[in-house]
Amino acid sequence: MDALDTTAPGATELTATINGKTVAGRAGETILDCARRHGVYIPTLCELHDIDHAPGTCRVCLVEIKMKHADKTHLVASCTTPMQDGLAIDTRTPELREMQRLQVELLLADHDQDCATCIRHGKCDLQDVAQFVGLRQNRFFDPARVAARPVDESSPALIRNMKRCIRCQRCIAICRDGQGVDALIQINSGLDTAVGLRHGLTQKNSACVTCGQCVLVCPTGALGERDETDRALEMMYDPELITVVQFAPAVRVGFGEEFGLPPGTNVEGQIITALRMLGASIVLDTNWGADLVIMEEGTELLHRLKERKRPTFSSCCPAWINFVERHYPDIMPMLSSTKSPQQCVGALAKTYLPEKMGIDPARIRVISIMPCIAKKDEIVRRQLIHDGVPEVDVVLSTREFARLLQRERIDLKSLEPSTFDNPYMSEYSGAGAIFGTTGGVMEAALRTMYYVVNGRELEHIEIEQLRGFEGVRTATVELGGDIGAVKIAMCHGLKPTRQIVEEVRSGKSDLDFVEIMACPGGCVDGGGTLRSKKAYLPYALKRRETLFGIDKNRPVRQSHRNAQVQALYRDYLGAPNSEKAHHLLHTYYTDRKIEMTQTVREVWADIKMIGKVY
């Protein structure tokens, strides 16, 4: 066996043919990679190149190969078979096309085909591939086969419907290798094979942190958010209710493509117009909440630094909070107690806002539009519900918001942009705007903390050294005054996060402040953002650039200079971390670690194996 250098594709060139045409292949690449480079289309389903996932399970990407000096041909899956010198590859023989068609027909034989009711309708990879292979008949489908498949509706955030699973295992791969959470496992065997949660737990009670990255990679409607569009519409249509809608920093830069605008377009103004058309009474900006969080969290952090308590972890990401409570409850004392921007806006929209506007708080319903599904978990935390009244009533993911506009036939692209008009809770600084991307919270916090310590503004407020894109970035920043140098880190994605947490727990870390965003890239690529077919996070950097652009063009770029935030402290809260601020804007965490032991009896009962002794 020749030693192939798989680490450097392109290192060795080899010659092969695809459909009779000579192509230059690279040692170590797959037939599928090579065909794609040469513009030859092979239908695929389970494979997802962006996360290096090619389990070879769907068996749709079949090609016929003949090796050098061989006299017979073989059918192989192109996604897993490496190129070889002298390989003759055929991708379009009649037999192949027939087999690909049969494969998709077999896939549909135990797949819930109630497409019209599916959350993924029209955006489904399986529907696409059925078209691509020219499927004309569906002989084997038997609804009885899917009737007993599990549908897990326990979670407020995520619905897992195994009637629609095609066993591509992308969700397991992203949860295990991408995020390092490893909550998902393969359950059962044969026809009953499905994706489940470790130890047979329900979605709600499992090690899952509902970051939602699995939803982004699922090719069908097997994984999806809990759809709350109806509840949101009911509130907005009810004349007795005053609906307050807020939307997150990242939503405005990750929404336009649904309506044919270039990815990364800032559609803030169109969203405001659309919300007013839908019937929202008051439109607020979560960016304002972000500015407020900086005031609270920054003050808290300066306190902790003076007390030499370190590190402090940011607390605005709800999937991160789930991760701590589920996996590392021992670090809960290191979490900032400041609520997330969504909850700060929610809490004040039912207290400060009605007081200022002279309305009955009981009539207020808060709806937030978030690039996130863990936010749905967050609003039902018992710490954030007071006397049965939640701070935020409904969370719509970006995807649901898109669905809502489609339902009302609102074409975002043709709308005239409008501006926020609420005088209390809608103005924002550039610092609040960049909350939606990795490093943004940190940069915003440093701008304000520097001011607090030194009594003057930081000179170069765009802190370039924080703006990289690696999973973990560390830096030392001179805050001056009695604080001096602080060591900071920013993590995005839970796999690098776990690494940092382990370092902190082992006592090897000397960090002072750590910003964590559970989703790779931060909120702009959150688990509630629009899904892309056959791609993973393709627009991360474009969305990020737009956020930095918004920051650059804001007249005010520091949270502490936000006039509406200043007014809040002057008229209502007093000072950051005041007693009233604590009451409204801070929270606590609970240990929800999962400890399971299993018995041999349970395990044996679940093993299906011939030659089983017991």
Next chain:
Amino acid sequence: MDQAAEQSCGKCTPCRMGTVLVRDALDALRHGRKSPLDLAAIETLADQMTATSMCGLGQTCARALLAALRSFRDVIEAEIARGAQPEQNGLAYMTAPCIEACPSRINVPRYIDYIRDGKPEHSLGVILQKYPMAATCGRVCVRFCEMACRRKFVDEAVGIKTLKRYVADQQSGDKALKFGRELISQPLGADMRVAVVGAGPAGVSCAYHLLLHGYHVDILEAMREPGGMAAIGIPAYRLPKHVLHSETDIITELGGRFLFERALGRDFSIDDLFARGYRAVFLAIGCQQGIRLGVEDEDPSVPGYKSGIGFLLEVHDHVAGLKSVSLSGEVIVVGGGNVAMDCARSALRMGADKVHVVYRRTREDMPADSEEVEAAIAEGVVFHFLTNPTRIVTGDGRITGVEVAGMRQTAPDGHGRRGVAPVPGTEQIMPCGTLIAAIGQQVVKGALTAEDGIAFDRWNCVAIDPLDLSTSRPGVFAGGDCASGPSTLIHAMANGLKASRSIDDWIRLGRVTFQPRTRMREILNDNKMLADDAVEVPVKPQYRVHHPELDPTVRKLMFEEVEQTISPEQAYREAKRCMRCYRTYSVITERAIPEAGA
């Protein structure tokens, strides 16, 4: 096809769906019902499964069907026309090269698959079906499975042992899978007692299975702790004692009893056991007496002379803190097996200045694992191949050296094996303070006497029927090293399972029954049906993970475990390398096959 549908891992499309569709169609045809698919559609599906499935299961399960459809189409059509057909007799057997290579027939692809699925507890469950000592086996197994692994045609064999250790270690301590009496589905009456003599791997494994069958089992052991050769013969740097003991504890958790410091021949006889009411006896007393070198002036009582097994016992007591032993000067170990390697590496750790291994053949001929030899070399052991002791030199009443002679390889014999012969005039004296003779072991003399009624074979091992492990005395079965001569842990544990089946049959029925699956394996073996076939299509190379190891210069001074467990990430990656080389074989028989145990 029924079995294939049941066993399909359900990940790849053609196998998951094809097996079910074809099974249902064939079932309908056999019962004379209208089939959802005609023969042409069945053939198309069978073709699709064979040609496009991901692994051997889907690729092979429809082959017989396809051949039948093509060669006997008219017969089949005529049968269908006649209506319902009687159920066929026969046996379907699904296996893989690694399963067949393993003496315990562990379903290797299944347990690797469970790792891939994210269920290490299920993976361990698969192993526990066959024996309780998974973490032990995951450390010291000689890996027949890896020798048979077809991945080696692509790059390297899958790290099967490494993965076994991973799942066993992952489920240890607080996270250990819980055993308990509730595992025993049918507890038997108080008189259903079995005596197991010897608490080594064979005895422990036999007791484990008998306990699970509901018997009351006592293990009588000459030493004061369980484990047998795994406890004394394997040094702590390869198998920490707490790992071994956590696994022998399973016997107690299942309600079994260890009776320590009871030696057969010294404290009781076989007759005594039957007199005490045991219904059957399993002899697993091992081979714990070293064989002498057979050279001039050999006197085992002279200070400085040790047998390999005797030395390992001393090492064991030293590490256990029972009796401190120190070693200094030069040590010569004679032998080329794993025991010799264990002696050499232990001698370094006990303080020897220099350790030599003297072996009469070449390095390639050494029966020891090559990893063990490499580890010994890395730690500084000096090897002398084609060298044989001829005389022992003593002075002042203790050993001062060994006279050795050079050897040469003779021409290959009829079997292609080359012998060795001394080269005259090459004798020289190697000075040493300690000589360890590690060339082999035998059953301890006096353990079994003529009154016990147990016959020995010509190698001085307990004579057994290899099919059911019965000895010359009814109700007494034997296995492990005492029946086979010094052999591997996995063989001993396989014997334990086999003996438990025989004993169960013997007690319930008074005879040992036919094992259809054993017969099936014989048929496969006799017809060489599982010969290594090359991998026909290209597979992406992906080299195997290796255990993190302690540095040789540090580790050679201590008895802490040298190899460490791999990480979950490494385990997932390694598990993906398995190609699941399942094959399905079926035989059709004229009459119904008697069930095992009936």
